[in-house]
Amino acid sequence: MGKKQFKAEEHHDGIRLDQFLVTQMEEHSRSFLQKCIKEHKVLVNDRIQKNRHVIKKGDIISVDLVEPEELQVEAENIPIDIVYEDDFLVVVNKPQNLVVHPSAGHWQGTLVNALLFHCKEGLSGINGIIRPGIVHRIDKDTSGLLVVAKTDQAHKHLAKQLSEHTMLRSYKAVVRGIIEEDELKIDAPIGRHKVQRKKMAVVKEGKPAITNIKVLQRYKNHTLIHASLETGRTHQIRVHMAYSGHPVVGDELYSRPEKHFNLKGQALHAYELGFVHPETNKLVHFNAPLPPYFEALLKMI
Template sequence: MSEQMEVVTLQVEEDRSGERLDKWVSTYDPDWSRVRVQEWISEGLITVDGKPKKSNYKVRTGETVEISVPPVEELQVEAENIPLDIVYEDEDVIVVNKPRGMVVHPGAGNNTGTLVNAVLYHCKDSLSGIGGVARPGVVHRIDKDTSGLLMLAKNDHAHHSLVDQLKAKSVERVYAAIVHGLIPHEHGTVDAPIGRDPIHRQRMAINHNNGKDAVTHFRVKEHLKDTSLIECRLETGRTHQIRVHMKYINFPLVGDPVYGPSKSQIRFEGGQALHAQVLGFEHPRTGEFMRFEVEPPGDFQALLRKLRNQM
């Protein structure tokens, strides 16, 4: 075993007996994602009573689980002079309007051109370090092909405050979206847990066995040509939440390459018609509630005009 690996030894408690091995291990450290743990299991880095097991192995009371944690490879994130649409900034927080097509933070295959690269250049050393080297200041994310408002923390106090507000569900997050179909009711709520799709691992899905609670409130703003303009309010913030929830109720987002219909006569290039329009939170220092709103970008507005003209 590599000398650089940290070996963690755990014992299965009685009240956790019967859980899947990957789920059980992933709860012991917030940085150990389920996917990461599954990779370790497949590489033989996790054993149960000295023997390798599969991810779906059901752990039993008293078993000893040994995890050989590989060293973290730190990304070298470079500051880049990329234009930013800054909606608000002070010594604690920065709120930006992210364009469609921009990744939030560096990762596999995306080390440059991200929002973090741009913010590093703009803020210099004034960003919270809690998110680590690859995610300085990042409190929450929106998808690459979703536009709109995003808040970042410029110090650790602000970071903790904003994360706590997200956990307490007190942050206001409202999205504009265009979905396929005419939703027959004015408003509704989708309350369905979201987790990794067991078949297509790169996707998320409604997962009642291993998913996390997810709640989306929506309101129909306008009926268009075979589509609906809606407003979605997030109560939780799961990966791809609005996209998965709207597909679940059979009104998938227009342009969504993953969760939308395979064929559509409506052309919207570059991803889903989804925009983070409103963001509201309590300022970490002053306690004042701050609310920001930006209209959807030009391509979203052009699609709206086209659909209205077809009525």
């Protein structure tokens, strides 16, 4: 994992050390970060502090993350929809109800387990044993396209495009209510929810997050939208649409249950992916048709 360093800004003034770390390292749980503080892996201005230490503007926070246990991730013969493959990368059309990589409670049956079986020649090792080849993720109950790197060089190239926001990632979603504007930009920072730690939320001290929305079709009580990401925060589209008052249909984490649609997850599909190929330096572009669950929902509404 390695070392990281952050500088507290004005809007961080007065918050606890553990809360500050949650806003900066949203990929980790609060309990994990509190453990790092307790084990003196976190320094504020080169001094050991406690979880409740109050941060001030200008403070330098250094983090030496605890190394995870080495785990053996098994290859599993799980069918996957390969859209494109060469010696450097794989583009996969992930179905709903498939976790991308192993984590607590999901050590088997993930996309990574399937890819280890399929790509016997190997995947990039930059993200370690648990997330080999994984450049970016989509949620368990979101369907659609993602690119996986086979080599470390390809991984670095793709990760750079992702961080510089030059990778095209477009989604289709069905949301509740009628969006009156034909196009809108949602520019609202996202961070961990202050109370419900499994959720993300629009919070002042969160990381910048921008989602561009285009209305494709209006129905009686719903809207079909095209959403493109300028940033890649956890649950970004789901959080932004709930924040706008138009939550994604079927998203029980950020909206009320809608059992009558008989969905197994949110109606959110990553249908378009484009990037510069790390070996040829040519722009490549992929599309994934709407899956049956999404088509069935459109008929119902």
